[in-house]
Amino acid sequence: MxxxxxxxxxxxxxxxxxxxxxxxxxxLFSFNDGLYAIFPLKGFTLKAYQQMAHDPSLVNAxxxxxxxxxGVSIVSTSFGLLAAMxxxxxxxxxxxxxxxxxxxxxVVPSIILAVALLVILRQVFDIPLTLWTVGAGHVLIxxxxxxxxxxARLEGFDKSLEEASADLGESGWMTFWRVTFPLALPGVVSSxxxxxxxxxxxxxxAFFLSGLDQTLPIFLYSQLRFPQRLPMTLAxxxxxxxxxxxxxIVSEIVxxxxxxxxxxxxx
Amino acid sequence: xxxxxxxxxxxxxxxxxxxxxxxxPWLHGYALMTPTLVVMLAMLITPLVAMVVRSFWTQNVFEVxxxxxxxxxxxxxxxxxxTTYWMGIPFPFTNPVYVILLVKxxxxxxxxTAFVVLLAYPMAYFMAxxxxxxxxxxxxxxxxxxxxxxxxxxxxxxxxxxxxxxxxSGLIKLGLIDKPLEFLLYSPTAVMLTLAHAWxxxxxxxxxxxxxxxxxxxxxxxxxxxxxxWERFWHITLPLSAxxxxxxxxxxxxxTVGDYVTPALVGGSGGSMIGNTIQILFGRQxxxxxxxAVSIVMMAMVSAVVCLFLWAVGYRKIRARExx
Numbered sequence: 001m002x003x004x005x006x007x008x009x010x011x012x013x014x015x016x017x018x019x020x021x022x023x024x025x026x027x028l029f030s031f032n033d034g035l036y037a038i039f040p041l042k043g044f045t046l047k048a049y050q051q052m053a054h055d056p057s058l059v060n061a062x063x064x065x066x067x068x069x070x071g072v073s074i075v076s077t078s079f080g081l082l083a084a085m086x087x088x089x090x091x092x093x094x095x096x097x098x099x100x101x102x103x104x105x106x107v108v109p110s111i112i113l114a115v116a117l118l119v120i121l122r123q124v125f126d127i128p129l130t131l132w133t134v135g136a137g138h139v140l141i142x143x144x145x146x147x148x149x150x151x152a153r154l155e156g157f158d159k160s161l162e163e164a165s166a167d168l169g170e171s172g173w174m175t176f177w178r179v180t181f182p183l184a185l186p187g188v189v190s191s192x193x194x195x196x197x198x199x200x201x202x203x204x205x206a207f208f209l210s211g212l213d214q215t216l217p218i219f220l221y222s223q224l225r226f227p228q229r230l231p232m233t234l235a236x237x238x239x240x241x242x243x244x245x246x247x248x249i250v251s252e253i254v255x256x257x258x259x260x261x262x263x264x265x266x267x
Numbered sequence: 268x269x270x271x272x273x274x275x276x277x278x279x280x281x282x283x284x285x286x287x288x289x290x291x292p293w294l295h296g297y298a299l300m301t302p303t304l305v306v307m308l309a310m311l312i313t314p315l316v317a318m319v320v321r322s323f324w325t326q327n328v329f330e331v332x333x334x335x336x337x338x339x340x341x342x343x344x345x346x347x348x349x350t351t352y353w354m355g356i357p358f359p360f361t362n363p364v365y366v367i368l369l370v371k372x373x374x375x376x377x378x379x380t381a382f383v384v385l386l387a388y389p390m391a392y393f394m395a396x397x398x399x400x401x402x403x404x405x406x407x408x409x410x411x412x413x414x415x416x417x418x419x420x421x422x423x424x425x426x427x428x429x430x431x432x433x434x435x436s437g438l439i440k441l442g443l444i445d446k447p448l449e450f451l452l453y454s455p456t457a458v459m460l461t462l463a464h465a466w467x468x469x470x471x472x473x474x475x476x477x478x479x480x481x482x483x484x485x486x487x488x489x490x491x492x493x494x495x496x497w498e499r500f501w502h503i504t505l506p507l508s509a510x511x512x513x514x515x516x517x518x519x520x521x522x523t524v525g526d527y528v529t530p531a532l533v534g535g536s537g538g539s540m541i542g543n544t545i546q547i548l549f550g551r552q553x554x555x556x557x558x559x560a561v562s563i564v565m566m567a568m569v570s571a572v573v574c575l576f577l578w579a580v581g582y583r584k585i586r587a588r589e590x591x
Binding site for chain 1: 292293295296297298299300301302303304306307310311312313314315317318321331386389390392393394397403405406407408409410411412414415416417418419420422423424425426427431433464467468517518521522523524525526527528532542545546549555558559562565566
């Protein structure tokens, strides 16, 4: 028995190396003083990072991405919260099919969503492609995630708290602000952070639905074609990795606080 | 206040309470879901329907002909005199490139899915049954890669597998090879490896959840009745975790068939998949109707494979067993 445990533990370690190894190469080489990402490393430098700060199109793409991601996270969390309340508080007829419909964007290949949206925006309604269309596309893929996170949170708490508030004479609106919302808050925070990262990282939909304004992933992708710009691309990639890792860790800690780890619905 | 007035007010109040919303409380639920449902209707259902309609139109250089025809589908499935062979499979189509790419994408995705599930299952098992302390740490460790940039992970593999990449330069340093291995990058293998790496973290959580739900007393009972650990796993743990594992397989398989970033970055011409064709049709070739038709055929074929798979593993039996 003892031996088996160790074998599985070794497997888990090897798994983590496989999972993290390739990705950690990006920050490693971003500090390397050389044009190619090859061993042996040459010397430590922050040149690439300085270069990054002075690239106007990068700064612009970053600004665009932050705007879109902020808007998307707020909209998708509000929609997700309302929908999660609807699903958890009421016995909805036809809940099954509706839920699978809402969760569909999580499994449909994003290229299908992107081209379908492109067709309807450009050829049916003739709406020009801007950051707004990118944001709309991102809301579509973020709402299911927001809803899932918030449903898990809302299912966990005692419904009698809301009933008590209503019995004590609070209006529906005040009950929401003073009971439901504070209880859902960890879920709200993690949904905000999660949709923010999804939007910040998303490439395919952004590529199809953006006009002339680049978002960060589009900029990054366009840089991959130029070998001489590799150091800067690596630096940019490492920065994105670092920021999204921090956001994900914070969001996970917030979400799991108070949820017993043995409870699978807490995932 | 007279009794008549009082009862009149009471009647008014009851009638007021008897609104549709009061009688059917679930309408409140749907009212709350309205924004989400509008998003889904406007941005998921309508575009997909528009795409289906468009697939029956045709593109004439600059204009779209809106008469309904099957021309796009004939372009995909039209049979001709010559038969093209791909991996020994005959494709008797005039223009076999689409069907071959579809079959190739599905086969590659199936391989990726199998690989991902085989890699993820032991890890999920470890986390569900062996980890006692620091469970949150393990959970976070496998959650972080899910949400950190997909594009960057593909990029990392490009650096690893490249002509001058880490693997090639490392092997040369070690004296194992004297020329860089060209097949590492820009091949179906590179695409499958990268896809597996990108999706494997995603696969652990659902399997972990289903393993975590397995009733431990069943395992104790099996041990008491003399089952060896392996038998115990085979008779209890594996069947009980089957639904989660099957769901995971679908969650990996369906999106990877249409993936286009990975083949575009590490696939080269040999490793390209159907997603790249769709992108080209909608982009450079400016043939949205044919692109729509290819997309729809892809989704139909994916659904067919999914149904076949669920039938083959006896999903209905598994579900029925779950319900008991």
